[in-house]
Structures are given as structure tokens and as C-alpha cells.
Amino acid sequence: MAFLRNLLASILGTLVALGILFFMLLIFASLAESAGEVNVRQHSVLELDFPYPVSENSGYDSEDPFSFFYDPTMGLNDITKAIAVAKTDDRITGISLKTPYLMAGLAQTRAIRNALQDFRESGKFVYAYGDFFMQKDYYLASVADSIFLNPVGTVDFKGLAAEVLYFADFQEKTGLKMEVVRHGKYKSAVEPFLSNQMSPENREQLSSLIRSLWAAMRDEMAASRGLAPADLDRVADTLGAREPEMALRAGLVDGIAYQDAYEAKLVRESGTAKEHPERISLQRYMRYSRGRSLHTGTDEIAVIYxxxxxxxxxxxxxxxxxELMTRALRRAREDKDIKAVVLRVNSPGGSALTSEILWQELQLTRKEKPVVVSLSDIAASGGYYLAVGGDRILAEPTSITGSIGVFATIPNMSGLSDKIGINAEQVGTHRFSMDYSFFEPMRDDFREILRQGIERAYDTFLERVASGRGITVAQADSLAQGRVWSGTEALENGLVDALGGMPEALEMAAEMAGVDDYRIRTLPRYKTGLERLMEDLGGAEAKTGSLLEAELGAEWAQALRELRAMLQQEGVQARMPFTLKIH
Incomplete structure (x- = not known):
């Protein structure tokens, strides 16, 4: 028995040692790769593909060997910078675009599209190839000089739609419900818990929103393809690009070809003497471009994400x-080299308290230097709360913004506890000592206290909007009620100052600060992979997202995350009025 025990111990020790050795080899390999200079060969084609989700700023450090412990993302700032650097890199002859299942928002997609449009102005080519094109993929690809489709591929071109799930019957049947207090007739974040069908107000705002987003996308695609917007509407109405020949006749693609024929075209256009095109991946070129500066001035503009x-x-x-954002804002206003701030917002909102704290920090920063706010995919509710703290607001036409309203949701399982035989008894010293129990119906006096808090938060929100936009509280209220707007609609309503992305926001900030040339300082500083790893060693947070998706699939994993987030909400919420997935 002792022999067997010792043998098992030896095997276990060997496995542990091998695991540690493998771990160290991964670290050294990562360090070696990061330390090495990226070799960009002559006649190279920059190959753009997007295997990971796109975030505004990934916080990824290519020299951090512990970053591989976490789900990777691609920073929009790194992507657009790489394209801009490639524009003036003589070794890069063109860009090949491959975009199956682009995991980016509409405004982020538009930012990449604009960067490619600027790249084309250098005279270099941009070609796109797809075995198939999903609608957002095609929106990006439409900027290319030529688009090629696999002979058995398809173009998913059908317009935009949105879907919302309702849970009133589910709550009734299970006895598990959400107690809701809200302000704003359009504040439909809580509507799924109150009804089994979409309200006229919510249907109105959703219809208006997706029509505006579609119009912005359609007009840009039509201009790039030399088509009339009405032509694209007809294609969408009839699914007129579902087969390669149909897509070709409709003018959505320029050629039908297999991959080898497409590569032969890249060889001819890039001027290489080799049989295959000389490629460099976007991920590798981003490593190269991170060390290059597009701006050389001594003054700085802080971009805070x-x-x-x-x-x-x-x-x-x-x-x-x-905490992190306050440190970033304080650093920006106290650093004499930083002359202006661009706040890049991509948020559906959340805690009203945190939004107010950061609004105040923005006011202090505005007293010292200009603050320009750039809206990405979503800057709604609490996200817009932050935006009105700046001097100027710019939005993409496809940005989703507004949603000026607040609500509170609290889980209640009194119906469920009755069904399964659980009874909760309470004892307290004062009337509100037990202000709320999950196991009892919400008392009217407690609901009234919540309602008063909601009204106070809503009034404060309106005051911040009125002050930031230079309008009356009554005017702010007419644009509020929790309604969401596209960037185009927000401009028409005076909720933003202009349409544009990060380049325009930086240009505006530089002009307001009176600087001609500048460098960009990116803030805040996120924790390194090692710091995050050490925090997570006591739990299982590092790979929760990956495990959920592996076991449940992406759709159900996302639904579970959203339900968990709703159940974990604390305090008054200034939040995007629904989880919007646009198809």
C-alpha cells in the first residue's frame, strides 16, 4: 500500500512540475515574441480579420505575458491606428478585408469603415472577400474598391430588426417577479417585467430608432457602391442578395470567385513576384503600429475611455x-502637458450615483481644460449623463443615445415561496428596520419611498441635461421620459452638437485648446494581466465567460449574464431602457 501511495505521489508531483514548466515556457515564449521586432516585408497586404470582439480600448499590453489568461478583445483605437499607420507605410500595398461575424457595434464598425475610406485616399487598394457576408460584415466591406463572394456563398442583406422578450406570464407562473418603480413613459428596461407585449411607446421608439440607423447605413453603402438608396431597400425587401448571382446583378458584389482566384488578384495588385500574396495579419501589424506615433507634438490630449x-x-x-475614472480625470486636469480631454463613452448606463459622481468630476475638469465627448455605439441613460458633463458632444449617426430616465427593480419571490412552502417572519425595532424582504410582497409605504427616490434622481438628471445642453428643464423633459435616439435624431433634437467620430472629436478638442500638434495620452490605466490573475486566483472569474459560452452557447450565455446583471442591480438605475440586439 505504501508503494502505491508513493507511486501516486510521484506521478502527481511529476504532473505538477510539468504543468509549471509548461506555464513558464508559455510566459517566456510570449515575452520573446513581444520583444521581437515585427518584420513587415515589401509588397505586403495587410489582412484585416476580426476573430475577437471589438472594444473601445482593450487595455491589452502586447508585452504582458499574463494577458493570455483572459478573453482577448481588439481595441478599436488600435485597429484604426494600424490602418492609419499602414496608409503611409510604403511596404503595405493594400488591405484585404475578411469579416465573417464581425463582433463590433454599428458605430465601431463605422469607425473602422471611415479609417478604410481614408486609407483608400492614399491610392492603395482595399479588397474584400467573403465565403458569406452577414449584414454588418457587408456594411464594412461595402467601402472596398471591389468585393468578391464565394460561388456558393450568400449576402445576408435584409434591413434591421429588434426583438424584446417579455416575462409577465413567466413571473405569474413561477411566483418569481421583479418589483418595479420607474419614471419615464419610454423607460422600457422594466417593461418586460410588467407586460406580455410591447407598449405603443416602446414600439414607436424602436421603430424610429432602427429606421434611423438603417438610413445611415444604407446611404453610406449606396454611396460606396454607386447605387441609389431605393435600390438597396428593394434588395432588402426581396432578400435579393441571397444567392451569388443575385448579389452580382444587384451590384452588391463585383465578382464571384473561389479563394485561389482572389489570392491571384492580390498577387497582381500587390506587385509581388511570389506565387502567393505577402500577408501580414492585423494582430501583428497592431503590435508594430503601437510603437509608432501619428502625432509628434509636445502638447498632449488625453483620451479617457x-x-x-x-x-x-x-x-x-x-x-x-x-474610482478608476476619477483618478483618470484628476490626472488629466492636473497634468500641465495635457491641454484637452476627449471622453469616449460606450455605455448603456447603470448606477445613478456613480454617474453623478463622475459628472461632478467632469465639471471640475472642465474648469481647467476643454472636455469633448465622443459617443460610440451606446451612450444612453447613465452614459448620456456622463456626456452632458462635457463642453461638446459628438455622436456617430449610428450611436444610440438619450434614454434620459431612471428606474429601480428589486427581485421578489413571495409568490414562489408560497408555492414551495417557505414562510419568512420578521422582527424589527422600527417601522423600516426591515425595509424590504424578498419573501414578502412590497409594502406600499416602502414603494412610495422608492418612488420619491426615483423622482429625485430623475429631476437631478434633467437638471444636468438642461445645464449641459443650455436648455430649460421643461425642454429637457420633453426629450427625456427614457426615450432613446439615434445619433442623427439626437443632433436634430439638440442632444449632441455634431456628428463625427474620434478623429473629429480630437480635432475639436485641439481647436478648443489652441494646439496645432499634439500627442495622445490614453487613460485610464487598467490592471495588468498579472494583477488581474492574482485577484482571480481566489475565485473563478477569469474564464467564467468562456465556460458559459462553451456549455450554453453564445445566445443563452448572454441571456444568463443579462438576467444575473438585472438581479444584481442595486439602487436607482440610469440605464439603457432595454438590451437591444439589432439583427
Whole structure:
């Protein structure tokens, strides 16, 4: 028995040692790769593909060997910078675009599209090839000089649609419900818990929103393809690009070809003498471009990224917390080399308290230097709360913004506890000592206290909007009620100052600060992979997302995350009025 025990111990020790050795080899390999200079050969074609989700700023450090422990993302700032660097790189002859299942928002997609349009102005080519094109993929690819489709491929071109799930019957049947207090007739984040069907107000705002987003996409695609917008509407109405020959006749693609024929075209256009095109991947070229500066001035403009839900706490790459953002704003206003600030917002909102704290920090920053706000895919509710703290606001036509309204949701399982035989009894010293129990119906007096808090938060929100936009509280209220707007609609309503992306925001900030040339300082500083790993060693957070998707699939994993987030909400929420997935 002792022999067997010793043998098993030896085997286990060997396995542990091998695991540690493998771990160290991975680190050294990562360090070696990061330390090495990226070799860009002559006649290279920059191959753009997007295997990971696109975030505003990934916070990824190519020299951090511990970053591979976390789900990778691609920073929009790194992507657009790589395209801009390639524009003036004589070794890069053109770009080949491959975009199956682009995991980016519409505004982010438009930012990449604009960068490619600027690249084309250098005289270099941009070609796109797809075995198939999903609608967002095609929106990006439409900027190319030529688009090629696999002979058995398809173009998913059908317009935009949105779907919302409703849970009133589910709550009735299970006894598990959400207690809701809200302000704003369009504040439909809580509507799925109150009804089994879409309200006229929500249907109105959703219809208006997706029509505006589609119009912006359609007009840009039509201009790039030399087609009339009405032509694209007809294609969408009839699914007129579902087969390669149909897509070709409709003018959506320029050629039908297999991959080898497409590569032969890349060889001819790039001027290489080799049999296959000389490629460099976007990921490798981003490593190269990170070390290159597009601006050489001594003055600086700070670009502060506010991305994710707004929660009370530290903050990080996935969510906005007051601690990390406050440090970034203070650093920006106290550093004499920084002459202006661009706040890049991509957030559906969240905690009203945290939004107010950061709004105040923005006011302090505005007293010292100009603050320009650039809206990405979503800057709604709490995200817009932050935006009105700046001097100027720019939005993409496809940005989703507004949603000026607040609500509170609290889980209640009194119906479920009755069904399964659980009874909760309470004892307290005062009337509100037990202000709320999950196991009892919500008392009217407690609901009234919540309602008063909601009204106070809503009034404060309106005051911030009125002050920031130079309008009356009554005018702000007429644009509020929780309604969401596209960037184009927001401009018409005076909620933003102009349409544009990060390049325009930087140009405006430089003009307001009176600087001609500048460098960009990216803030905040996120924790390194090692710091995050050490925090997560006591739990299982590092790979939760990957495990969920592996076991449940992406759709169900996302639904579970959204339900968990709703159940974990604390306090008054200034949040995007629904989880919007646009198809």
C-alpha cells in the first residue's frame, strides 16, 4: 500500500512540475515574441480579420505575458491606428478585408469603415472577400474598391430588426417577479417585467430608432457602391442578395470567385513576384503600429475611455467605476502637458450615483481644460449623463443615445415561496428596520419611498441635461421620459452638437485648446494581466465567460449574464431602457 501511495505521489508531483514548466515556457515564449521586432516585408497586404470582439480600448499590453489568461478583445483605437499607420507605410500595398461575424457595434464598425475610406485616399487598394457576408460584415466591406463572394456563398442583406422578450406570464407562473418603480413613459428596461407585449411607446421608439440607423447605413453603402438608396431597400425587401448571382446583378458584389482566384488578384495588385500574396495579419501589424506615433507634438490630449456598464466600485476594462475614472480625470486636469480631454463613452448606463459622481468630476475638469465627448455605439441613460458633463458632444449617426430616465427593480419571490412552502417572519425595532424582504410582497409605504427616490434622481438628471445642453428643464423633459435616439435624431433634437467620430472629436478638442500638434495620452490605466490573475486566483472569474459560452452557447450565455446583471442591480438605475440586439 505504501508503494502505491508513493507511486501516486510521484506521478502527481511529476504532473505538477510539468504543468509549471509548461506555464513558464508559455510566459517566456510570449515575452520573446513581444520583444521581437515585427518584420513587415515589401509588397505586403495587410489582412484585416476580426476573430475577437471589438472594444473601445482593450487595455491589452502586447508585452504582458499574463494577458493570455483572459478573453482577448481588439481595441478599436488600435485597429484604426494600424490602418492609419499602414496608409503611409510604403511596404503595405493594400488591405484585404475578411469579416465573417464581425463582433463590433454599428458605430465601431463605422469607425473602422471611415479609417478604410481614408486609407483608400492614399491610392492603395482595399479588397474584400467573403465565403458569406452577414449584414454588418457587408456594411464594412461595402467601402472596398471591389468585393468578391464565394460561388456558393450568400449576402445576408435584409434591413434591421429588434426583438424584446417579455416575462409577465413567466413571473405569474413561477411566483418569481421583479418589483418595479420607474419614471419615464419610454423607460422600457422594466417593461418586460410588467407586460406580455410591447407598449405603443416602446414600439414607436424602436421603430424610429432602427429606421434611423438603417438610413445611415444604407446611404453610406449606396454611396460606396454607386447605387441609389431605393435600390438597396428593394434588395432588402426581396432578400435579393441571397444567392451569388443575385448579389452580382444587384451590384452588391463585383465578382464571384473561389479563394485561389482572389489570392491571384492580390498577387497582381500587390506587385509581388511570389506565387502567393505577402500577408501580414492585423494582430501583428497592431503590435508594430503601437510603437509608432501619428502625432509628434509636445502638447498632449488625453483620451479617457468610459466603456461598459456604470457600477459603483473600482472599474476596469469591462465596466465603468468611479474610482478608476476619477483618478483618470484628476490626472488629466492636473497634468500641465495635457491641454484637452476627449471622453469616449460606450455605455448603456447603470448606477445613478456613480454617474453623478463622475459628472461632478467632469465639471471640475472642465474648469481647467476643454472636455469633448465622443459617443460610440451606446451612450444612453447613465452614459448620456456622463456626456452632458462635457463642453461638446459628438455622436456617430449610428450611436444610440438619450434614454434620459431612471428606474429601480428589486427581485421578489413571495409568490414562489408560497408555492414551495417557505414562510419568512420578521422582527424589527422600527417601522423600516426591515425595509424590504424578498419573501414578502412590497409594502406600499416602502414603494412610495422608492418612488420619491426615483423622482429625485430623475429631476437631478434633467437638471444636468438642461445645464449641459443650455436648455430649460421643461425642454429637457420633453426629450427625456427614457426615450432613446439615434445619433442623427439626437443632433436634430439638440442632444449632441455634431456628428463625427474620434478623429473629429480630437480635432475639436485641439481647436478648443489652441494646439496645432499634439500627442495622445490614453487613460485610464487598467490592471495588468498579472494583477488581474492574482485577484482571480481566489475565485473563478477569469474564464467564467468562456465556460458559459462553451456549455450554453453564445445566445443563452448572454441571456444568463443579462438576467444575473438585472438581479444584481442595486439602487436607482440610469440605464439603457432595454438590451437591444439589432439583427
Amino acid at each position: 468610459a466603456q461598459g456598464e456604470i457600477l459603483y466600485g473600482e472599474g476596469g476594462p469591462e465596466y465603468i467605476g468611479q
